[in-house]
Amino acid sequence: MDNDDITLTAGEAEARVSPANGGRVSGLRIGDLELLRQGHRYGCFPMVPWCGRVRDGRFLDGATVRQMPLNAPPHAIHGTARDGAWRTARTSAGEAVLTYDLTDPWPHPGRVTQIVALAEDSLTLTMSVETYGDSFPAQIGWHPWFHRNLGGADVTLDFEPAWQEERGPDHLPTGNRVAPKPGPWDDCFGMPGGVDVTLTWPGQLELKVTSREEWVVVYDEQAEAVCVEPQTGPPDGLNTLPRLVTPLEPLEATTVWSWRRL
Known part of the structure; x- marks a missing residue:
């Protein structure tokens, strides 16, 4: 199938998926409300095969030190898949399945699959990473x-x-855990019972972002938008808390956004 934009509908909800632009959800409209900031860099993009910053773009892969491009100098940020074109595997009225093959500069061949599923009152995003060869973080x-x-x-x-x-001053976690501080934030938080963040636009909409994962980055330092980012580990997690993709066990994660009109 081609990689043209895909429009999913369910009741008054409409989601637009853009495989060619990093596999992102480029729009989510509930009735007359567009929830996501519009533009090539915005919407909601998948962070894979890493999230947030990797210190100096380097991570330990077994006994090998790997170097990623420094796209947020002096660090590498948000993975490689958001810069690539994804393929559309299949679609229906309320669901799109996209795939992305990991390639240079990532050193290991593998495949990312993302499922975008829209219901009348929720959007479910599911992603998995599988290897075509060796295990990797x-x-x-x-x-x-x-x-x-x-x-x-x-x-x-x-x-x-x-x-x-x-x-720390380099925007990366120091390894210390502290009591949550008031915003504005560009910070990672731990939620061991699972990510559960409620965004409320008074008189308009309540949106809950949930995930079984226990890490969430909140970024609200820009005037136009607020980011709530569920992820499988903290920033620099390839070094500090690596999750291994093995031939027998892919890495999988899901987030659900559920809403109600106010």
Whole structure:
């Protein structure tokens, strides 16, 4: 199948998926409300095979030090798949299945599969990474850019993390866990019971972002948008908390966004 944009519909909900632009969900409209910031870099893009920054773009792969391009100098950020064209495997009215083959600069051949499933009151994103050869460390995450303001109402965030990863001057976790601090944030939080963040645009919409994963980055330092990013490990996790993709066991993760009109 080609990689043209795909429109999914369910009730008053409409999601637009853009395989050619990094496999991102480029739009999510609930009635007359577009939830995601529009533009080539925005929407909601998959972070794979790593999330956030990798220190100096280097990670240990077994006994080998790998170097990734420094696309956020002095670090590498948000994986490689958001810069590539994904393929459409199949679609239906409410679901799209996309695939992306890992390639240079990533050193291991493998495949990423993303399923985007729209219901009348929720969007479910599921991603898996499998290897075509040796085992390798990886991460999965999603980076949505939610509009800060919808229908004249600014969003509020409600979540109760168990800790905040202390952020060093290089924007990377120091390894210390601290009590959650007030925003604005470009920070990673631990939620051992699973990610559970509620975004509320008063008088407009309530949206819950949930995942069985226990890590979430919240980024709200820009005027236009707020990002709530569930992921399988913290920033620099390829080094500090690697999750292994093996021939027998892919790495899999899911996030669900559920909403109700107010």
